[in-house]
Amino acid sequence: MKIERSSQHDLTADEQAHLGKLRELVQAALADGKLSETEIQQIRALIHADRQVTVEELETIRTTAQELLGEAFLEYDWG
Numbered sequence: 001m002k003i004e005r006s007s008q009h010d011l012t013a014d015e016q017a018h019l020g021k022l023r024e025l026v027q028a029a030l031a032d033g034k035l036s037e038t039e040i041q042q043i044r045a046l047i048h049a050d051r052q053v054t055v056e057e058l059e060t061i062r063t064t065a066q067e068l069l070g071e072a073f074l075e076y077d078w079g
Helices: 013-030 037-048 055-069
Strands: 034-036 075-077
Touching (some): 013 055
């Protein structure tokens, strides 16, 4: 997997829209404080759709989770 840092250039409108969609997906997935296997697969599918993972995508996931959960622990719902 290739990880790219796109901070070397300003984000395009498409990149900003993609990050917004990712943020919404993570918010919906974590709304109940649990993360299911299906939700993880949906998040992975979105970030891997272009066959590269950017630092901005990882940062979006991290900050969104931190904003929603604070200091609480994330629960995994596998069944």
